[in-house]
Amino acid sequence: MAVTSPKEETEVLIVGSGPVGLASAIELGHRGIRCTVVEQHERVGQNPRAKTTNVRTREHLRRWGIADALRKASTLPAEYPSNIVFATSMKGPVLARIENAFYCWPERNDLYSESGQWVPQYLIEEVMRGHLAGFSNVSFHFNQRLSAVKQCEHAVKATLVHTETGEESTIASKYLIGADGGRSTVRKLIGATMTGRPAEYRNFNVVLRAPKLAAMHPLGPAIQYWLVNDEAPCLFGPMDGVDRWYFMATKIDKSLDPESVDVCDMIRRSTGIDFEMEIVGSVDPWLAHSLIADRYSDRRLFLAGDACHLHVPFGGFGMNMGIADGVDLGWKMAATLQGWGGPHLLATYELERRPVHLRVLNEANLNYVKVANQFIKRVWMPRGPKATRCGKRWERRLWKRRHANSKRWASFSATAMKTHRPSFPMGRSLPRSILKTMCPLLIRVA
Numbered sequence: 001m002a003v004t005s006p007k008e009e010t011e012v013l014i015v016g017s018g019p020v021g022l023a024s025a026i027e028l029g030h031r032g033i034r035c036t037v038v039e040q041h042e043r044v045g046q047n048p049r050a051k052t053t054n055v056r057t058r059e060h061l062r063r064w065g066i067a068d069a070l071r072k073a074s075t076l077p078a079e080y081p082s083n084i085v086f087a088t089s090m091k092g093p094v095l096a097r098i099e100n101a102f103y104c105w106p107e108r109n110d111l112y113s114e115s116g117q118w119v120p121q122y123l124i125e126e127v128m129r130g131h132l133a134g135f136s137n138v139s140f141h142f143n144q145r146l147s148a149v150k151q152c153e154h155a156v157k158a159t160l161v162h163t164e165t166g167e168e169s170t171i172a173s174k175y176l177i178g179a180d181g182g183r184s185t186v187r188k189l190i191g192a193t194m195t196g197r198p199a200e201y202r203n204f205n206v207v208l209r210a211p212k213l214a215a216m217h218p219l220g221p222a223i224q225y226w227l228v229n230d231e232a233p234c235l236f237g238p239m240d241g242v243d244r245w246y247f248m249a250t251k252i253d254k255s256l257d258p259e260s261v262d263v264c265d266m267i268r269r270s271t272g273i274d275f276e277m278e279i280v281g282s283v284d285p286w287l288a289h290s291l292i293a294d295r296y297s298d299r300r301l302f303l304a305g306d307a308c309h310l311h312v313p314f315g316g317f318g319m320n321m322g323i324a325d326g327v328d329l330g331w332k333m334a335a336t337l338q339g340w341g342g343p344h345l346l347a348t349y350e351l352e353r354r355p356v357h358l359r360v361l362n363e364a365n366l367n368y369v370k371v372a373n374q375f376i377k378r379v380w381m382p383r384g385p386k387a388t389r390c391g392k393r394w395e396r397r398l399w400k401r402r403h404a405n406s407k408r409w410a411s412f413s414a415t416a417m418k419t420h421r422p423s424f425p426m427g428r429s430l431p432r433s434i435l436k437t438m439c440p441l442l443i444r445v446a
């Protein structure tokens with residue numbers, strides 16, 4: 001993997017070295033296309049946003065020959081259960097448990113060839129970059145920002161600015177992929193606009209080291225603990241099998257500045273456990289936009305990933321959908337460049353991907369309606385001094401149904417996460433009637 005100044009000419013210029021830029025480069029690289037990836041930052045030390053790598057993404061990694069490398073890169077063992085636990089605190093009581101929610105259990109399944117994996121986004125990127133190091137036809141250039149672009153009938157000419165020296169250079173290519181994230185420059189350059197629902201709430205993530213915590217709670221292993229309490233509702237879980245955890249505060253008060261929050265105090269209140277912790281890095285605030293571009297391309301320029309669709313991050317969709325964009329665009333671009341794809345193949349990229357994106361946006365929005373904050377209603381409190389008759393009644397019913405339903409839960413969850421249909425990766429929206437049977441507590445308060 002060369003890290004030099006970009007050459008003056010390439011076949012495909014990829015802007016952005018996030019997971020989508022990397023997926024595009026791998027797909028094109030495997031097909032013998034010369035590509036150049038330019039990235040405005042060093043792309044190191046990013047906060048671990050995505051953690052859910054779904055079965056479809058892992059199937060792409062398998063085809064590229066790096067599924068095992070990702071499995072080995074994770075400090076969470078493959079057999080660590082991808083359970084989701086709903087509880088009022090890390091001391092309990094448990095409200096509901098979904099087993100093997102993301103199909104991460106490493107056993108043979110006729111529906112897919114690879115199990116999902118709970119692994120931080122920076123590790124996937126590391127594995128993908130490492131794989132690209134073996135490609136002589138793919139080069140990387142960090143600290144290079146795309147600033148302008150011109151295109152004619154046969155080529156694209158891009159202007160790059162070195163972010164440290166300010167030096168300008170130009171590079172010509174046959175096509176350009178804008179995998180440059182939510183604030184995409186390429187999107188602006190082609191005049192596309194995002195429509196949909198901009199974020200209404202603030203949210204933040206933080207990573208902490210807490211080596212003793214795993215032994216201090218009785219909830220059993222899981223990848224997500226939804227802590228439903230009125231102290232500080234959150235999503236909490238392990239980042240690795242050793243000592244790192246993430247804490248995600250959702251739908252916080254608009255007047256609250258995430259940077260000024262006493263995070264340790266908030267985590268202790270939310271978990272209900274007083275434990276030793278050290279915050280790693282800084283607070284990572286994020287917004288839950290639900291937006292889609294009005295068009296994905298302009299002649300030789302194409303958008304992929306967050307550049308053309310921004311999801312609410314509930315369901316593990318953004319990176320996984322974006323990697324699939326890179327794969328779809330990659331093979332179609334290679335086929336067109338190699339002359340066997342036909343003149344209309346690239347136009348099918350948007351035709352095929354947009355319905356998928358719209359469906360997933362919708363599903364992610366439905367998931368965001370039901371974050372921990374929404375589950376809290378005093379009327380539902382099942383235990384403790386604030387317990388209500390209604391809460392106690394539902395808890396009894398829930399416990400009775402839990403075991404009977406655990407298998408259906410897992411299957412629902414995989415459907416909702418769109419992971420189990422190899423021919424049509426979207427799955428189906430969950431019928432409300434099923435959801436109602438499976439978990440009365442959640443549906444009634446959502």
Ligand SMILES: Cc1cc2nc3c(=O)[nH]c(=O)nc-3n(C[C@H](O)[C@H](O)[C@H](O)COP(=O)(O)OP(=O)(O)OC[C@H]3O[C@@H](n4cnc5c(N)ncnc54)[C@H](O)[C@@H]3O)c2cc1C
Nearest residue numbers: 016018020040050051052146180181305306316318319320
């Ligand atoms: C809290 C949270 C949790 C999430 N969890 C999940 C999850 O579990 N599963 C999942 O699938 N997704 C998840 N996501 C979404 C996922 O993180 C994103 O969808 C994914 O990072 C998008 O990848 P990308 O490559 O399109 O864009 P990015 O990761 O944003 O990368 C774009 C790159 O382009 C570079 N760039 C931008 N402009 C220029 C320019 N002009 N010139 C050169 N370079 C440029 C940027 O520096 C950046 O490195 C989550 C998101 C959040 C906020």
